Each structure stands twice: as C-alpha cells, then as structure tokens.
Amino acid sequence: MNIKHLLAIGATVAGAAALPSLAAQPPLKGTFALPGVAEKVTAELVVRETGPLTRELQIAFTDKGTGRPITQFDEELTQELHVLATDSNFSSFVHEHAGKRGADGRFSVAMRFPKPGTYHVYADAMPKGLGQQVVRFEVPVDMTTGPAARQQMPVSATQGSDGPYTVKLNASTLRAGTESMMALTVLKDGKPAKDLGLYLGVAAHAVFVSTDDLGYVHAHAMAADAGKVGHAAHAAHGGHGAQGSHGGAKATVPADLMLHATPPRAGRYALWIQFKGGDRVRTVPFVVTVPAAP
Known part of the structure; x- marks a missing residue:
C-alpha cells in the first residue's frame, strides 16, 4: 500500500469522526x-x-x-x-x-x-x-439489529393488568358525542389497592385513540367519592391547570374511581389508563367500542 492510499484512508477516518452523533x-x-x-x-x-x-x-x-x-x-x-x-x-x-x-x-x-x-x-x-x-x-x-416480535392490539374491554395491579372497567355507559362517566376499580393481588397515589396531580389518566381515524381524547379520573381526593376534583379535559405536585403527591387515592370522557364519534377506540401504583406509573390497555348516541 503506497502513501496515497494511506492518506486517503486517514482522510476517510477523520471525516467519519467529524460526523454529528445525532x-x-x-x-x-x-x-x-x-x-x-x-x-x-x-x-x-x-x-x-x-x-x-x-x-x-x-x-x-x-x-x-x-x-x-x-x-x-x-x-x-x-x-x-x-x-x-x-x-x-x-x-x-x-x-x-x-x-x-x-x-x-x-x-x-x-x-x-x-x-x-x-x-x-x-x-x-x-x-x-x-x-x-x-x-x-x-x-x-427502526432497529438496526432486526425487527422485534409482532404484538397484537389488546382486546379486553373490561379488565387489564400491569404487574400485580388489575383494573376493572365498566365502559358500557360510553356514547359518542356525550360526556359519559365510566367506573373503574384498581385491584392489587386481587384486593382493592391501598397504595395508589396521584400521578401528575390526578387519580388516573386515560387516553383514547380511535382505530378508525386516529382521533385523540385525553381524560382524567376522580375518586368515586370525590371528597376522598381533593386534588382530583376535575375529570374532563380543560380547566385543570397545574394540579397537585409534579410526578404525583403522597395523597392516598382510593381504589374506586370515576372517569369522565366524551368520545367524539362512534367506533372502536384503543384506551390506556395510567395511574401510580406503589412507586411507579402503571399502564393498562383496553379496547372499547363506543356506540352512537340514541
């Protein structure tokens, strides 16, 4: 290998080192x-x-x-x-x-x-x-080492789990274009959870994404007996402001919650409910079908 080849290789390596990391x-x-x-x-x-x-x-x-x-x-x-x-x-x-x-x-x-x-x-x-x-x-x-195993959309409309926590959901009251109130209960090891805390200032979050048109709804839960959790006073999106403390306060959240949501259209929605159980944020997936309003 002559000197010209060595210089060319050196220039290539130097140029590669100068490339941005992002x-x-x-x-x-x-x-x-x-x-x-x-x-x-x-x-x-x-x-x-x-x-x-x-x-x-x-x-x-x-x-x-x-x-x-x-x-x-x-x-x-x-x-x-x-x-x-x-x-x-x-x-x-x-x-x-x-x-x-x-x-x-x-x-x-x-x-x-x-x-x-x-x-x-x-x-x-x-x-x-x-x-x-x-x-x-x-x-x-994309991942350079190859694709991951394909996962399927969750199918349950009534129950889902994350670790020892199980969420039972009653979405039967949902109607398109109407504010509906859904009941949910958080269990830990089969019993009403007693170590729930506020997550970003509310008892629980819910995100709906329409599988038809990708429309988005973000709603929040409150205690079924709202007086038990003063920080979680509102549930519909809008007008919350900066509730609670960043990352969730030490306030106790009861296992029985109510979730107010207004799906804009009839159809199927993927739904994720997030809450703070123990020392971490839990995410439980559902799929719900919203009928048209009467």
Missing part, C-alpha cells in the same frame, strides 16, 4: 388530531436518532391565525407539553414530557420506543389563550 430527519408536518375542537395551530417535528429505539423529538407550534411561532404555554397537569405515542397496531403506549422549553418555543423530548415500527405521536399542549391543541405525527422507528 442523525436528523427532514422536518415532519403534523395533522390536527382533536375532533370537535377548532384547529388553531400547526406544528412541526424534527426527529433525531440517538440509538436503535431512542429518539430526540423537537416540536415547534405555530399560531395558525398569525403565522407566528408560539412561545408561551399554559401548564396542563403540571406540564406544558405531553407527548404520547402508540404503534400502528395499538399494542404499545409511551407517555413522556418535555424538558425546559427554548426561548423560541421549541420543545425537546427524549423518547424510548418499545419496538420497531411506525408510531402515531401526539403532541398535546395548551398554547396560551388558545386552549388544548393536539397534533399527530407519523414517526418511523
């Missing part, structure tokens, strides 16, 4: 995902690959009326931005929050996806003065 994809445009609510924003997502199944998501909102970047947000459940994701089979669910927002209004969120696939990623925020706005992005996530 690979950015072209910006993604979002789709408004909150049925029945006026669309007041647009949003853009830049995805940076940080590992086989990890991504940095940079999200920026623009006021649709003025065309200007949005830089001020109200807190909803102690956070300015909730980012939620599910795969195309609705078999997994991720819920993360942004770090400190930049002066330009751009959020940065670190997210670990459970397996390869295409994910529906929802950015749920409250731009100041505009109310709740939700934008959906389609984010492909």
Whole structure:
C-alpha cells in the first residue's frame, strides 16, 4: 500500500469522526388530531436518532391565525407539553414530557420506543389563550439489529393488568358525542389497592385513540367519592391547570374511581389508563367500542 492510499484512508477516518452523533430527519408536518375542537395551530417535528429505539423529538407550534411561532404555554397537569405515542397496531403506549422549553418555543423530548415500527405521536399542549391543541405525527422507528416480535392490539374491554395491579372497567355507559362517566376499580393481588397515589396531580389518566381515524381524547379520573381526593376534583379535559405536585403527591387515592370522557364519534377506540401504583406509573390497555348516541 503506497502513501496515497494511506492518506486517503486517514482522510476517510477523520471525516467519519467529524460526523454529528445525532442523525436528523427532514422536518415532519403534523395533522390536527382533536375532533370537535377548532384547529388553531400547526406544528412541526424534527426527529433525531440517538440509538436503535431512542429518539430526540423537537416540536415547534405555530399560531395558525398569525403565522407566528408560539412561545408561551399554559401548564396542563403540571406540564406544558405531553407527548404520547402508540404503534400502528395499538399494542404499545409511551407517555413522556418535555424538558425546559427554548426561548423560541421549541420543545425537546427524549423518547424510548418499545419496538420497531411506525408510531402515531401526539403532541398535546395548551398554547396560551388558545386552549388544548393536539397534533399527530407519523414517526418511523427502526432497529438496526432486526425487527422485534409482532404484538397484537389488546382486546379486553373490561379488565387489564400491569404487574400485580388489575383494573376493572365498566365502559358500557360510553356514547359518542356525550360526556359519559365510566367506573373503574384498581385491584392489587386481587384486593382493592391501598397504595395508589396521584400521578401528575390526578387519580388516573386515560387516553383514547380511535382505530378508525386516529382521533385523540385525553381524560382524567376522580375518586368515586370525590371528597376522598381533593386534588382530583376535575375529570374532563380543560380547566385543570397545574394540579397537585409534579410526578404525583403522597395523597392516598382510593381504589374506586370515576372517569369522565366524551368520545367524539362512534367506533372502536384503543384506551390506556395510567395511574401510580406503589412507586411507579402503571399502564393498562383496553379496547372499547363506543356506540352512537340514541
């Protein structure tokens, strides 16, 4: 090998070392995902690959009326931005929050996806003065070592588990376009759970995603006897403000809860209920069918 070949190899290695550690994809445009609510924003997502199944998501909102970047947000459940994701089979669910927002209004969120696939990623925020706005992005996530085992969508409409916790749900009262109140009970090892705490200031979260049109509904639970949990006074999305403490307070949450939700349309929804059981956040999946209103 002569000196020219050695110099060429050296230049190639040096160039490779100078490459950035994060690979950015072209910006993604979002789709408004909150049925029945006026669309007041647009949003853009830049995805940076940080590992086989990890991504940095940079999200920026623009006021649709003025065309200007949005830089001020109200807190909803102690956070300015909730980012939620599910795969195309609705078999997994991720819920993360942004770090400190930049002066330009751009959020940065670190997210670990459970397996390869295409994910529906929802950015749920409250731009100041505009109310709740939700934008959906389609984010492909691939793993260099090969695809993971394919998982199926959960099928239960009445019961699901996470570790020793089981949630029993009565969704029979759900009706399209009408606020409905569902009863749920959290059991631990078959008995009413006694170690439940507030998660982001409420007794439990629920996220519905329509399997037909990917419409999004975010609702919150309260105690069946609301007087038992003062911090969980509201259940419908909107008007919560910054409830409770970040990450959940030490207040005791009863095992019997009520969940208020207003599915906008009839059809099938994937549903995830999240709550704090013991020392960690639990996620229990369901699939519910919402009939049309009488």
